[in-house]
Amino acid sequence: MQPDQTTASLLHHIRALVEAEYPHYFELFCDYNRHPELGLECHRTAKKQAAELRRAGFEVAEGVGRTGVAAVLKNGPGPTILYRADMDALPIPDRRPAPWRCTDGQVGHQCGHSMHSAMLPFVGYCLHALREHWSGTALLVAQDGEEGWNGADVMIREGRLYERFGRPDAALAWHVSPTLPAGTVGIAKGWAFALTQFVDIEVYGVGGHGGNPHTSVDPIVLAAHLITRFQTIVSREIAPTEVAVLSVGAIQGGSKHSIIPEKVALKLTLRSRTEAVYRQMMRAIERICRAEAAASGLPEAKFPNITERPFITKPLFNDVALANRVEAVFAGVLGAGQVRAEPPYTFGEDFSGYALDGRVPILLSWLGSVHPDAFDGGGQPVRFLPPLHHEEFNPFPDLTIRTGVTAMTAAMLELLNGHGVPVNRVLSA
Numbered sequence: 001m002q003p004d005q006t007t008a009s010l011l012h013h014i015r016a017l018v019e020a021e022y023p024h025y026f027e028l029f030c031d032y033n034r035h036p037e038l039g040l041e042c043h044r045t046a047k048k049q050a051a052e053l054r055r056a057g058f059e060v061a062e063g064v065g066r067t068g069v070a071a072v073l074k075n076g077p078g079p080t081i082l083y084r085a086d087m088d089a090l091p092i093p094d095r096r097p098a099p100w101r102c103t104d105g106q107v108g109h110q111c112g113h114s115m116h117s118a119m120l121p122f123v124g125y126c127l128h129a130l131r132e133h134w135s136g137t138a139l140l141v142a143q144d145g146e147e148g149w150n151g152a153d154v155m156i157r158e159g160r161l162y163e164r165f166g167r168p169d170a171a172l173a174w175h176v177s178p179t180l181p182a183g184t185v186g187i188a189k190g191w192a193f194a195l196t197q198f199v200d201i202e203v204y205g206v207g208g209h210g211g212n213p214h215t216s217v218d219p220i221v222l223a224a225h226l227i228t229r230f231q232t233i234v235s236r237e238i239a240p241t242e243v244a245v246l247s248v249g250a251i252q253g254g255s256k257h258s259i260i261p262e263k264v265a266l267k268l269t270l271r272s273r274t275e276a277v278y279r280q281m282m283r284a285i286e287r288i289c290r291a292e293a294a295a296s297g298l299p300e301a302k303f304p305n306i307t308e309r310p311f312i313t314k315p316l317f318n319d320v321a322l323a324n325r326v327e328a329v330f331a332g333v334l335g336a337g338q339v340r341a342e343p344p345y346t347f348g349e350d351f352s353g354y355a356l357d358g359r360v361p362i363l364l365s366w367l368g369s370v371h372p373d374a375f376d377g378g379g380q381p382v383r384f385l386p387p388l389h390h391e392e393f394n395p396f397p398d399l400t401i402r403t404g405v406t407a408m409t410a411a412m413l414e415l416l417n418g419h420g421v422p423v424n425r426v427l428s429a
Helices: 005-034 043-055 113-129 151-158 161-165 219-236 275-295 320-334 350-355 397-416 423-427
Strands: 059-064 068-075 080-086 136-143 170-181 185-187 190-193 195-204 244-253 263-272 305-308 316-318 339-341 362-370
Touching: 005 043, 005 113, 005 397, 043 059, 043 068, 043 113, 043 136, 059 161, 068 113, 068 151, 068 161, 080 113, 080 350, 080 397, 113 136, 113 170, 113 397, 136 151, 136 397, 151 161, 151 350, 170 185, 170 350, 170 397, 185 320, 195 219, 195 275, 219 244, 219 263, 219 275, 244 275, 263 275, 275 305, 316 320, 316 350, 316 362, 320 339, 320 362, 320 397, 350 362, 362 397
Parallel strands: 080 136, 080 170, 170 362, 185 339
Antiparallel strands: 059 068, 068 136, 185 362, 190 316, 195 263, 195 305, 244 263
C-alpha cells in the first residue's frame, strides 16, 4: 500500500516544521539545562513554558497545582488527548562536558527533563500549524515535581486538572532513554514502571565515648545490623516470582572519631510491581527494626522511628491497545526497525497518576537519546553509557529532539485524527 498524496504531504509538512523550528527549541533546551529548578518550585521554568506554549498558539493556565502549567488548543469536535512533559531537575552536580551544562554545582537535569520540556511546546507549535488536519482538543501539560514529589497527583488533585480542562481520552509522554540510540524509540506494553516509595528510619542509641563503648548502645552498629538484615527481605521473604527492590541510599550519623552518637539516619527506597508486596516489605522492616533494637538492649521508647513518604508513586501500566496504535505510527514515521520492545523497569514514574487507576489509557514511551556513535554495528555499546541520575548523563539533542517531536506530533494527529485522515494506516504502510 502506498501513502496517499494528502498524508504523504502531511508527514513532509511535519518534518519541514521540525527542521525550520529546531534552532529555537534547541536554545530552549539549553536554557532549561542552564537554569534547572527542583521539585514543586519550578517558577522560572514554568513561566518560560507558559510563554512558549502561548507562542505556539495555545490558551495557557499557570499555577495548576503548584507551578504546573496546562495549555489547551480546542480545534472543533473530537477527543481530548493529553501530552505531558516533566520539568524538574535533580539535586546533583552537573558534570556533563557540554556547553549547556549548569555551572552552579548543585542542581542538574541528569534525568533529561530539560529535553522533555523543550519538546512540549515544539509539539504544540506543530499541532497548531497543522490544525486543519485534526479535530478535537490538545491538552499539553508542563508538570513539576516528578522527582519524588508526585507532581502529577498535585496537578490532578490539588490543581483539579481534569475538572478544569477535561478528562482526556488518552495521555502520552516521553522519557529519554540512557540505553537506546537517538533516532529509535522503545515501548513497554502493560507493566512498565514500578511502585516506588521512600522511607526514613531514625536509629537511636545511647551516646558516649568511643574509648569506653561498653557504657553506650552504639546506633551505628545497630544500623549496620539493620542494613544487613534488610537485604534478606527480598531474597528470603518475597516470592521469587514477584518483583521487589529494597535499597539503602544513605546512612548518616556521627560527628567525630571518638564519639558514639545518639542517632543514625537511614534513607531507603522500596520498589515493587504491586502494593501488596510493598506492604509485605514494610511489615518486615518494622519487625526487623524492633527485634534488632531489642537485641541491642534498648527500651521500646528508643526503638527505631520509621517514616514513610506520605504518598506512593503507583506502578505504571501502559494501555496495550493505545500502545499498539501509537507503535504503528512510530513505525510508519521512523521505520519498523527503529521501534524497540522495552522491558519493564523498577524506576518510578508519576505519569501513572494520569491514568486515574485505569480509567484513562496512558502510554509513556522511551525516546532514544544516546549518540549513535556510542554503538557498534551490532547495536552494542562501545563505551560506558551514563545512566539516568548520573552526573554525566547527557542526552544527544539534535537527533533526539527531532525524532521525539516528529513522532509525537504524528501520534497526536493519529489520536486526534481529524477530518478522517488515516494517519496510522498510511504512516505504517
